[in-house]
Amino acid sequence: MTAADSPNFEWSEASRLRLSGHWSLQRLGAVWPRVRAPTGEVSAVDGSEISALDTAGAMALLLLLGGPQELPPLEGFRPADQALLELVQQRSLKQRPDRAKPDWGILPLLERIGQTMANALEQGRLLLGFIGLVLETIGAVLIGRRRLRLTAAVHHMETTGLDAVPIVCLLSFLVGAVVAYLGATVLAGFGAQVFTVELVNFAFLREFGVLLTAILVAGRSGSAFTAEIGAMKSGQEIDAIRTLGMDPIELLVLPRILALLLMMPVLSFLATLSGMVGGALVGIIELDISPGLYLTRMQDTTELRHLWVGLFKAPVFAFLIAVVGCLEGLKVAGSAASVGQHTTASVVQTIFLVIMVDAMFAIFFMKIGL
Amino acid sequence: MSEVLIKLRGVRNAFGTTVVHENLDLDIYRGEIIGLIGGSGSGKSVLLKSIVGLIRPSAGTIEVAGHNALSTDPAEREELERSWGVTFQDGALFSSLTVLENVMVPIIEHQRDVPPEIVERLARLKIALAALPADAAAKYPSELSGGMRKRAAVARALALDPQILFFDEPTAGLDPISAAEFDQLVLTLSRSLGLTVVVITHDLDTLYTICDRVAVLGNKHILTIGPLSEVEHNEDPWIQSYFQGPRGRAAADTRAQVQSQAATAATANEG
Numbered sequence A: 001m002t003a004a005d006s007p008n009f010e011w012s013e014a015s016r017l018r019l020s021g022h023w024s025l026q027r028l029g030a031v032w033p034r035v036r037a038p039t040g041e042v043s044a045v046d047g048s049e050i051s052a053l054d055t056a057g058a059m060a061l062l063l064l065l066g067g068p069q070e071l072p073p074l075e076g077f078r079p080a081d082q083a084l085l086e087l088v089q090q091r092s093l094k095q096r097p098d099r100a101k102p103d104w105g106i107l108p109l110l111e112r113i114g115q116t117m118a119n120a121l122e123q124g125r126l127l128l129g130f131i132g133l134v135l136e137t138i139g140a141v142l143i144g145r146r147r148l149r150l151t152a153a154v155h156h157m158e159t160t161g162l163d164a165v166p167i168v169c170l171l172s173f174l175v176g177a178v179v180a181y182l183g184a185t186v187l188a189g190f191g192a193q194v195f196t197v198e199l200v201n202f203a204f205l206r207e208f209g210v211l212l213t214a215i216l217v218a219g220r221s222g223s224a225f226t227a228e229i230g231a232m233k234s235g236q237e238i239d240a241i242r243t244l245g246m247d248p249i250e251l252l253v254l255p256r257i258l259a260l261l262l263m264m265p266v267l268s269f270l271a272t273l274s275g276m277v278g279g280a281l282v283g284i285i286e287l288d289i290s291p292g293l294y295l296t297r298m299q300d301t302t303e304l305r306h307l308w309v310g311l312f313k314a315p316v317f318a319f320l321i322a323v324v325g326c327l328e329g330l331k332v333a334g335s336a337a338s339v340g341q342h343t344t345a346s347v348v349q350t351i352f353l354v355i356m357v358d359a360m361f362a363i364f365f366m367k368i369g370l
Numbered sequence B: 001m002s003e004v005l006i007k008l009r010g011v012r013n014a015f016g017t018t019v020v021h022e023n024l025d026l027d028i029y030r031g032e033i034i035g036l037i038g039g040s041g042s043g044k045s046v047l048l049k050s051i052v053g054l055i056r057p058s059a060g061t062i063e064v065a066g067h068n069a070l071s072t073d074p075a076e077r078e079e080l081e082r083s084w085g086v087t088f089q090d091g092a093l094f095s096s097l098t099v100l101e102n103v104m105v106p107i108i109e110h111q112r113d114v115p116p117e118i119v120e121r122l123a124r125l126k127i128a129l130a131a132l133p134a135d136a137a138a139k140y141p142s143e144l145s146g147g148m149r150k151r152a153a154v155a156r157a158l159a160l161d162p163q164i165l166f167f168d169e170p171t172a173g174l175d176p177i178s179a180a181e182f183d184q185l186v187l188t189l190s191r192s193l194g195l196t197v198v199v200i201t202h203d204l205d206t207l208y209t210i211c212d213r214v215a216v217l218g219n220k221h222i223l224t225i226g227p228l229s230e231v232e233h234n235e236d237p238w239i240q241s242y243f244q245g246p247r248g249r250a251a252a253d254t255r256a257q258v259q260s261q262a263a264t265a266a267t268a269n270e271g
Helices: A025-030 A055-064 A079-093 A108-143 A150-159 A162-188 A191-234 A238-241 A248-285 A290-302 A304-330 A336-367 B043-053 B074-083 B099-110 B116-131 B148-159 B176-194 B204-210 B236-242 B245-269
Strands: A008-012 A015-025 A044-053 B004-015 B018-029 B033-038 B059-064 B084-087 B164-168 B196-201 B213-218 B219-224
Touching: A008 B074, A015 A055, A015 A150, A025 A336, A044 A055, A044 A079, A044 B219, A055 A079, A055 B116, A079 B116, A079 B176, A079 B204, A108 A248, A108 B164, A150 A162, A150 A191, A150 A248, A150 A290, A162 A248, A162 B059, A162 B245, A191 A238, A191 A290, A191 A304, A191 A336, A191 B196, A238 A248, A248 A290, A304 A336, B004 B043, B004 B196, B018 B043, B018 B196, B018 B219, B033 B043, B033 B176, B043 B059, B043 B164, B043 B196, B074 B084, B099 B116, B099 B148, B116 B148, B116 B176, B164 B176, B176 B204, B196 B204, B204 B245, B213 B236, B236 B245
Parallel strands: A015 A044, B033 B196, B033 B213, B084 B164, B164 B196
Antiparallel strands: A008 A015, B004 B018, B004 B059, B213 B219
């Protein structure tokens, strides 16, 4: 980039505009601040010393001329440059610099709150409707009017159940160990370290085993349901299924729900065991509670009903996760971006629902004295 | 049309054991519109991607406007990337930005010395050059039709005033009217802005309407390259079935008709 190349302009006598140099976007940096519309009539433009012109250069020149309806006489331009200039002049007349300003204020705020509320209600209505549809299809399967797709169900049992065993066990084990540490630290203050055993066992049997599993499965399988079905929806596969006279609920949704209904209790049971083992290991190794004492204490204090309280919730959560995951997948419209949005929505909704329902169960079981 | 703008020599592309290109040579001249055709899987898109640096060939050299297109030197890459604009199949517009913002992005990123109001004016000019209505500027890509999205993509490709425009299947998925309009747009832009245009296409009408030369990809290299009138008489069986099939003949007939009508009109005018 030599100095001779840099674009320049000067007004000579009799309002003639003389241009020189390389009028291209890359080199116009120094020119832009000086560009302003002329004060009077422009008699002619001399372009004989222009070495290059692109659309940005042409626009700068038009701005210098005040965006005229008609170009003043052009002198010494190369034919190609002149043609370019004329094209840009024609097209720039069609420009209309308007931009809708975002509307700030109390009304849009209220509007958004209203929208969100209406949306939430609509989501709830859709979910209830979908649950109804699923139950109806299950009923049709039971009386033999629709088929149960066992192969698909077994496939989903493998991906949502068997494949999830390592991560569910590992995480529960770690949380078990953490709870044991936490309990021991707090309880040591009362000299009641040995209650760590109850803390870990009660927590995992009643709550953590099933809750941790539900959250992991929601993130792992619920989102996968949404993404799988959503991708099929955006690829019009769901439409194809319908036009071929098949039922997407029977074909895609029921096998997934069935698989999760069967696998969640199993996963929850494994998670509960892993958590208890994690707690026991910490108790025995780090807190110097002897294995014998730990086991005796466990047998003395822990009743079987805690396990039933925990496992009872597993199929409920499974149903919620599978239904929301499939419904969000079916809501996908159009593009791939929509698949992403609905996958996020699916995970957020399922985790929210699982924790809320768990809290309601906790109150319920306490009130009925279990 | 004598200056070679894009020069490929001995290019080799392979994925695993599948060789897509072997010893491929290609010259593209400044100011021409060149059509790139070939059967599915013949590596048209791969070739385009290797020219613009999205895929690195395992052998060979690629020169674009005198620069080594395989260079990794940041300054040279910047020069290179400014020299071309690419229009992908469905536009590949940024979905979270309006059309105007889409066109402004490259200018803001690469040309920081342009004042903001000028950036917006430039972007609006590019949108007008791509023959989009002014009210399309404030819309999001999802609100546009397929044809408009492609025009918006052209506007974005033009943002930095490139010398070369690459198109990947520009008329795929367009109705015949939009496709013909798009062909005209490419032709107008190429002629008035002095652009060199490389079009990958299956659309025979596009080939007959806008392309100065046609390169046929097949058998891992360029089978033949030249003006359409020469290429369509090539002996190669694939080229024969391509141009002599029912669709090829229809497009050629239309072209011939249009030309003869134009000729009659011209003589009538003279008389």
